[in-house]
Amino acid sequence: MSQAHLFIIAAASGAGKTTLVKALLNKDRDLQASVSHTTRKPRPGEIDGVDYHFVDEATFIDLKKKGEFLESAECHGGMYGTSKKSVQSILDQKKDVILEIDWQGAQALKAQFKEAVSIFVLPPSVETLAERLNNRGHDSEETIAMRLAAAREEMSHVDEFDYVTINDDFEVALHDLMAIIRSTRLMCHIQLTRHSHLIKNLT
Ligand SMILES: Nc1nc2c(ncn2[C@@H]2O[C@H](COP(=O)(O)OP(=O)(O)O)[C@@H](O)[C@H]2O)c(=O)[nH]1
Numbered sequence: 001m002s003q004a005h006l007f008i009i010a011a012a013s014g015a016g017k018t019t020l021v022k023a024l025l026n027k028d029r030d031l032q033a034s035v036s037h038t039t040r041k042p043r044p045g046e047i048d049g050v051d052y053h054f055v056d057e058a059t060f061i062d063l064k065k066k067g068e069f070l071e072s073a074e075c076h077g078g079m080y081g082t083s084k085k086s087v088q089s090i091l092d093q094k095k096d097v098i099l100e101i102d103w104q105g106a107q108a109l110k111a112q113f114k115e116a117v118s119i120f121v122l123p124p125s126v127e128t129l130a131e132r133l134n135n136r137g138h139d140s141e142e143t144i145a146m147r148l149a150a151a152r153e154e155m156s157h158v159d160e161f162d163y164v165t166i167n168d169d170f171e172v173a174l175h176d177l178m179a180i181i182r183s184t185r186l187m188c189h190i191q192l193t194r195h196s197h198l199i200k201n202l203t
């Protein structure tokens with residue numbers, strides 16, 4: 001791979017971004033997800049260091065003070081952050097990075113990495129979003145209500161993203177994401193080829 005790419009995925013809670021990213025990672029060995037830090041408690045089945053680095057508030061604040069995060073934000077009453085280390089370790093493996101972060105994180109990373117490609121995943125409807133949050137079966141009623149209340153705010157930032165896909169039929173949304181990633185890589189390859197051609201003509 002000639003140049004690493006940064007892909008940002010955001011969506012309201014329950015839209016399906018984690019499930020989509022997991023499916024993407026299974027299909028694309030050149031892609032790796034950055035593991036964020038969070039103060040939220042693990043859900044059943046979530047593994048520390050795999051799904052998130054689960055830390056307490058004091059540790060999170062300390063890491064933030066030490067400048068360990070590329071970006072961090074408060075969301076649904078918890079703190080979330082992308083560490084420089086988590087992104088660097090992927091770049092060291094010469095892989096593309098995918099970050100599952102909220103709109104605040106997306107804004108912050110876009111400001112630092114202009115070439116980053118951002119994708120927003122919309123649910124087919126707010127009713128479906130509520131259904132999916134309930135069916136996920138991991139959150140309390142209170143947590144679900146908080147996430148639904150935040151959904152409109154998250155979705156109001158959809159215009160700030162480079163691409164949008166609607167996660168109605170899962171396979172269609174997955175193919176949209178794969179197409180975006182493939183075309184980003186191809187575009188870069190075409191540019192590099194064009195440049196090397198120019199350079200050859202000059203010498
Ligand atoms: N800014 C930022 N947001 C993050 C990060 N990690 C996760 N998030 C976002 O925090 C929100 C809550 O994530 P989570 O608690 O896993 O709930 P979910 O959205 O219901 O799966 C989601 O919008 C995530 O994309 C991060 O490192 N930085």
Ligand SMILES: Nc1ncnc2c1ncn2[C@@H]1O[C@H](COP(=O)(O)OP(=O)(O)O)[C@@H](O)[C@H]1O
Nearest residue numbers: 013014015016017018019132136167168169170
């Ligand atoms: N296209 C889809 N159709 C039906 N259910 C879906 C679809 N995509 C995801 N889900 C389900 O919706 C729930 C929420 O998905 P999840 O990936 O946890 O969302 P998010 O990470 O955006 O909060 C999960 O139970 C998941 O299996």
